Amino acid sequence: MKPFCTLRSNLRNAFLFSLISLALSSSALQAEGAASETVHLRGGVFRLTGTMANSTALSGADGTLLVDSGQNETEAKAMLAAIQTAGLGPVDYLVNTHRHYDHVAGNAVFGSGGAAIIATPSVRESLATNPILPNVPLLPSVALPSICFDKELTLFFDGEVVSLYHPQGPAHTEGDLVVYFRHADVLATGDILFWGMYPYIDPAGSAPGMATALREVAAMIDGNTIVVPGHGPLTDRKGLLLAADMLEDVSQTVARLAAEGKTLPEIIAAHPSARWDEAFGKGFMSPDNFVQLVYNTLPANTGKAK
Amino acid sequence: MTALHASGKPDARLPTFNTVPREFIRKVFVFEEEEKAVKVTVMNPSFGAIFTLIVATLFSPGLCLGLQMKPDVIYASNIRGNVYLFAGPMANCVALMGKDGTLLVDSGEDAAYAEGMQKALNARSSEKPRETRPDPAVRLVLLTHKHFDHVGGNEFFAKKGATIVAQENVRTEMLDGGGVPSDVLPTTSFKEELVLHFADEEVVLQHYDIDGAHTRGDTVVFFRKANILCTGDLFLNGMFPHLDARDGSNVSGIVRSLRRAAALINDQTIVIPGHGAISNKKEMLGYAFLMESLNNTVTGMIDRGMPLEKILVANPAKEFEPYFGTLKLTMFGNDYQSDPDTIVRMIFQCYKGGASSGKTK
Ligand SMILES: [Zn+2]
Ligand SMILES: [Zn+2]
Numbered sequence: 001m002k003p004f005c006t007l008r009s010n011l012r013n014a015f016l017f018s019l020i021s022l023a024l025s026s027s028a029l030q031a032e033g034a035a036s037e038t039v040h041l042r043g044g045v046f047r048l049t050g051t052m053a054n055s056t057a058l059s060g061a062d063g064t065l066l067v068d069s070g071q072n073e074t075e076a077k078a079m080l081a082a083i084q085t086a087g088l089g090p091v092d093y094l095v096n097t098h099r100h101y102d103h104v105a106g107n108a109v110f111g112s113g114g115a116a117i118i119a120t121p122s123v124r125e126s127l128a129t130n131p132i133l134p135n136v137p138l139l140p141s142v143a144l145p146s147i148c149f150d151k152e153l154t155l156f157f158d159g160e161v162v163s164l165y166h167p168q169g170p171a172h173t174e175g176d177l178v179v180y181f182r183h184a185d186v187l188a189t190g191d192i193l194f195w196g197m198y199p200y201i202d203p204a205g206s207a208p209g210m211a212t213a214l215r216e217v218a219a220m221i222d223g224n225t226i227v228v229p230g231h232g233p234l235t236d237r238k239g240l241l242l243a244a245d246m247l248e249d250v251s252q253t254v255a256r257l258a259a260e261g262k263t264l265p266e267i268i269a270a271h272p273s274a275r276w277d278e279a280f281g282k283g284f285m286s287p288d289n290f291v292q293l294v295y296n297t298l299p300a301n302t303g304k305a306k
Numbered sequence: 307m308t309a310l311h312a313s314g315k316p317d318a319r320l321p322t323f324n325t326v327p328r329e330f331i332r333k334v335f336v337f338e339e340e341e342k343a344v345k346v347t348v349m350n351p352s353f354g355a356i357f358t359l360i361v362a363t364l365f366s367p368g369l370c371l372g373l374q375m376k377p378d379v380i381y382a383s384n385i386r387g388n389v390y391l392f393a394g395p396m397a398n399c400v401a402l403m404g405k406d407g408t409l410l411v412d413s414g415e416d417a418a419y420a421e422g423m424q425k426a427l428n429a430r431s432s433e434k435p436r437e438t439r440p441d442p443a444v445r446l447v448l449l450t451h452k453h454f455d456h457v458g459g460n461e462f463f464a465k466k467g468a469t470i471v472a473q474e475n476v477r478t479e480m481l482d483g484g485g486v487p488s489d490v491l492p493t494t495s496f497k498e499e500l501v502l503h504f505a506d507e508e509v510v511l512q513h514y515d516i517d518g519a520h521t522r523g524d525t526v527v528f529f530r531k532a533n534i535l536c537t538g539d540l541f542l543n544g545m546f547p548h549l550d551a552r553d554g555s556n557v558s559g560i561v562r563s564l565r566r567a568a569a570l571i572n573d574q575t576i577v578i579p580g581h582g583a584i585s586n587k588k589e590m591l592g593y594a595f596l597m598e599s600l601n602n603t604v605t606g607m608i609d610r611g612m613p614l615e616k617i618l619v620a621n622p623a624k625e626f627e628p629y630f631g632t633l634k635l636t637m638f639g640n641d642y643q644s645d646p647d648t649i650v651r652m653i654f655q656c657y658k659g660g661a662s663s664g665k666t667k
Contacts, residue, residue, distance in 0.1 A: 121501055150499035154474060
């Protein structure tokens, strides 16, 4: 539609791609082996291994619901094979937690297999308009979400109550959703939560927005809930709230320094994230990169820096 | 089959339903010629609406076709694009047919009717050339609300693999009924808005977060490309609204919902009411306008402390009788009435019921 949008989105995706694919090259390589397994979590809910982003599945008499489709079709096919090997039913529903390539690139594999794809409306719009990575073709129409909800959607499937919820945004992106399996008490957060690492934040999102979304979602769950983050190992409500504290603290400090007139290099040099580096600084994103992201997505700076 | 008895007592100035030539009904309501069907002259906001409602009442399939149509000749009228209407003896059901299956708005009154609709869809599909032949299998059933004449075919379609979609209150309300088989319940529930991309069409479902309208879970379904709006029972063309205090019904909720729905559409939109003849935006808003003024009159009398008996004697709905007719249906042993006394009683009961939790605005 608007050409600059596509361009910006390409830049965005290029940035995301370079950050994640370089930093996570080990897991990306793992995916080349195309091996995935299902690991039972609780109730009818499983986790799939071997993918860059975490995918979660619900299986039962009605079939399978999968959350996120992998960073490429190789990962998607590996997940499909794992689901079949484990004897789980056909994938009837695929949920996209947001529009980033590492969560949607395998959509066509499941869409052409008959899965109905569910997402927020902006995800469909973005996938229909912009390539998910620079220099790749648009996703085919079979890969586009066909069920788009605004705020909340509940699926009664496999005897489970699956709540899909769009927390107030923008958070990680403008169109994030979380998936809460109520009976099994398992929450798949998508990328509003990266666990054990500093998160990537889309230029359309913001650190404070992610913190707000995490707090909103925390109110849905309790201490027993298994929390599957978008990236990183499983955690719980405490971990989710810790990530919210971190995002709030770092963004407040960065905003204060910026208000004092400090430049980005000066802010980075002040190490505003120092107290969180032990818990979050050892992942794919260095503390300095994260501080830069937080700075770029401050409400005052969005649009200024890419 | 359905026990359907109807006794129409229309205004003496109007021809009775049975005198309307059947060919004419077909022409107007089977909509092989779409322009004729939709074009209705409107003179001015209020009288125009009244006039068009007379026309609508006269030819309302819920009234006239209902009396004449045998349930075994269920017909899918092609209204626009790949959208079909089942102007049934009871609720209107709408189908969108595509290469990957069919989407249905409301499932009809019972399994027999549902089966009839399926047969009509199969016939419609087979008349298309092989290359463009749509798949008549119903994949999705969207419910406008919980009432039996709109959900009675759920089990039939669910057993064949259809997914049933409704606003979240519909499932809760249906479960409150107790002993509902799971095949009948919606399995996909949304809160305020859901958009489905199906058969090259963008299907928008909206529920207005209003404290009760016809029920607590009313949903309008808008086919954006075909420009067709299904209102469910928020709009009963040619009939007074049907209210039930247990369902949280109130006229002001209906009026506000219809005005919100009007924001989706334009003058070219085909509006399909829950019951009655297909219509348009002006008629729909005219209905809202008339119902609002009736509601204001009746609730004003209630507010002034008039007891129900006195309000009935004052007969504030009398002037509407020619346009909304007098209709009495017995369906599955339940009486459904649309007449001046009944609407006043309904407004009274629902308004009183809601009076403790604040007046309707
Ligand atoms: Zn991700
Ligand atoms: Zn109804």
